[in-house]
Amino acid sequence: MLPEAESVAPAMTAVLTAVLTEGPLSRVALARRLGLSQAAVTKAVRPLIEQGYLRELAATERSGPGAGRPASPLAIRAGREFFVGVKITADELIGVLCDLGAQVRKSIHRPLLGNDVDYVLTELGHLVDDLIDDRTRTRRLGLAVSGDVDRATGLVRYSPFLHWHDVPLRERAEKATGLTVTVENDVKALTIAEHWFGEGVGAESFALVTVGTGIGCGLVVNGRLVSGSHGVAGEIGHIGVDVNGPVCHCGGRGCVEAIAGTDAIVRRSGLNFDDAVAAARAGDVRAGAVFAAAGEAIGCGIAAVANLVGPAHIVVSGEGLAAYDLFETHIRTGFERQAFGAAAQCPLSVRPLPFEEWARGAATVSIQAFVAS
């Protein structure tokens, strides 16, 4: 938080996090929510105001029935600090500039003509230069990459789409941009963004499912992101939902992805994806059945998540959800059939997220790293 201090009082982190994710709160409210004394909150807040991260809102309406000194809610000064987030895909860089409140201030796409690491880093440097207005207030960059990423070391162990193996991306990107860099898997980054600034706010456990070429899932359990001991977690796409189903490229059978991934829909409908969507919307029975089976498979996979970890909320999103009208009811059908008991009560939001959202996820990870510092 403070540029000087290495690790800051936990109360400060807690206060800033609460205000960031839950909006303006008075000191008393913070004390209650965080299980701290009012005194501790007062002390934690002072330096945050002095350094410009928080400000006091004017007293607003009364709280209780009687009288009493009005509370002064504390709000973040979102413009105090800016963060760059970049999602690296095989054919473009998608970059955003966010403020401390994770609002997107600027957004740029930059095509990639190759995936050579040096080239990508050069392009990343240009993108960052184009995004940043005020270098003194922008000190962090978050990168989101699909594949196996070790956030702690900033190492990209393996990224299939980029054909990267063991790339020390954090180190390289810090040299290339001069910013403090965090690297995270793209789905996990998006999950963190939804957990801090989206529908997952305040939830002890939360799941985000992305539907597209692959079908992925990010999980938050007991307030923390699930990482998986062997580098695998959230692979909802390879849960088997049909023992007699099609063989998947992973060697499994009846994987959700082998039924509902973009490629699967192309294969099963005999059309390209856009034509399949058009046909299904036009009432074509065969195409409709393909989407129905796909939606149900996804719903079934989501039910597995609900049955196993019981998240407080599940958000379904992703590129493929351009065809979201074709999926939604079937996803719900599959989910409701297969969710056990009270797990069926888990609220399910099915909605597409704008494409910049992935880059915003990357920025969010860097906001988190900043707040925790």
Place this chain on the structure above:
Amino acid sequence: MLPEAESVAPAMTAVLTAVLTEGPLSRVALARRLGLSQAAVTKAVRPLIEQGYLRELAATERSGPGAGRPASPLAIRAGREFFVGVKITADELIGVLCDLGAQVRKSIHRPLLGNDVDYVLTELGHLVDDLIDDRTRTRRLGLAVSGDVDRATGLVRYSPFLHWHDVPLRERAEKATGLTVTVENDVKALTIAEHWFGEGVGAESFALVTVGTGIGCGLVVNGRLVSGSHGVAGEIGHIGVDVNGPVCHCGGRGCVEAIAGTDAIVRRSGLNFDDAVAAARAGDVRAGAVFAAAGEAIGCGIAAVANLVGPAHIVVSGEGLAAYDLFETHIRTGFERQAFGAAAQCPLSVRPLPFEEWARGAATVSIQAFVAS
């Protein structure tokens, strides 16, 4: 820990937990492992020795290459404190007396002729009296019940086999026995036992699967037990693995339990369970196929766990595993087929646990509560 203190220094809890679960450790080793200074460990250890929970082992072999003062490893005095654990089933109480190291010292079964709460509590009182030798050193009782249990309040919300609804079991049992009581779901209790004293020791994440009438699962993620926001978690038995499979009593289709539960095996083989086991062992093709399909369904469900949360270790156990020779290879087949990438590396222990283990699980929960107090 101290009978007087309400909440004790976190370092003391950390030290005691480490020695309890990982065996004798010197102060330096503890300091390194817990991220504390040696001084802090020294201070935390002193009262634990004074109160008889820890003792210093004689210095043993040299550590490093050169010389140096030999370390004195600290070990727990398991006999310092005893814990009663009772698993309540529909037709009997299974009780054990454990020491602080979770070793079973005594084990008693007591048949139940009904499930009326008052009657069960009376019988529980007798069982506890029979188990306890030394009341001054036995102050805690752990209860394990199947169904929906709220550990925090000690309330049994719903237990299908016992036909209990909203029974304030902790309160009632404390009155009946005079002991401090913890109540937990049986599968979760067993999971905690394996995590602290079994194969899950030291794992950040861990899963235990029980096979029997129902098929259940306990999960530890990021070092904490998963509870589920809506009271549901670990319901591996109702993951759908075959969209065209049999309809389950839960309303789902192709649930693991509808293929591999004891009832399902009876239904699908046309024999009672023991005969089905005998037939399969004798080489009967139909019975063999039923067990094969069951094992594969379980393996597929376990793969879903591995793909989603990526535990460091999975233990498969339970009553049904009396027929464990018939299941094991098929469980592994299903698991290996459906586990994605590195998730397939997750070690899978398939082995039956003695029946007292469930009661020991209950005792373990009370040990945990004691150490954290």
Place this chain on the structure above:
DNA sequence: CTCAATAATTTCCTTCGTCAAGTATTGATT
């Protein structure tokens, strides 16, 4: 104008853990 009610701050204090220096206990070297 005073009082009750609530919010925020201040002061003092406890707790917990670190730091750095010292003590203890060993094997190896002179």
Place this chain on the structure above:
DNA sequence: AATCAATACTTGACGAAGGAAATTATTGAG
């Protein structure tokens, strides 16, 4: 044997963080 290096443990001074309770601030109601 005396000394030294290496490692384990202990001690006491200190500091950071947060709590308790009294104090101050700010409002509405009578």
